[in-house]
Amino acid sequence: xxxxxxxxxxxxxxxxxxxxxxxxxxxxxxxxxxxxxxxxxxxxxxxxxxxxxxxxxxxxxxxxxxxxxxxxxxxxxxxxxxxxxxxxxxxxxxxxxxxxxxxxxxxx
Numbered sequence: 001x002x003x004x005x006x007x008x009x010x011x012x013x014x015x016x017x018x019x020x021x022x023x024x025x026x027x028x029x030x031x032x033x034x035x036x037x038x039x040x041x042x043x044x045x046x047x048x049x050x051x052x053x054x055x056x057x058x059x060x061x062x063x064x065x066x067x068x069x070x071x072x073x074x075x076x077x078x079x080x081x082x083x084x085x086x087x088x089x090x091x092x093x094x095x096x097x098x099x100x101x102x103x104x105x106x107x108x
Contacts (some may be wrong), residue, residue, distance in 0.1 A: 008100045018092040029077050039068050
């Protein structure tokens with residue numbers, strides 16, 4: 001890649017804004033997923049009595065709905081990220097690319 005284009009992109013304030021927003025949001029979603037996933041795993045490892053206890057009079061235990069929750073939470077977190085990436089992040093990326101392609105100098 002042409003070094004001039006790289007420097008224009010790196011000096012663009014929208015680029016720094018994009019990197020900061022995407023990183024911060026990515027870490028929030030990562031940590032929330034880790035809490036849910038490892039919370040479920042820790043419950044399975046250290047509270048077997050709870051996970052094996054039945055819900056009501058049926059045969060279903062708490063492990064089943066909690067496991068389904070982990071799967072659904074993963075889908076929801078992915079959908080949230082994709083929605084934000086396709087909206088906010090793509091708009092910033094397109095603006096950065098357009099300015100870099102035109103050779104515009106952006107004041108910092």
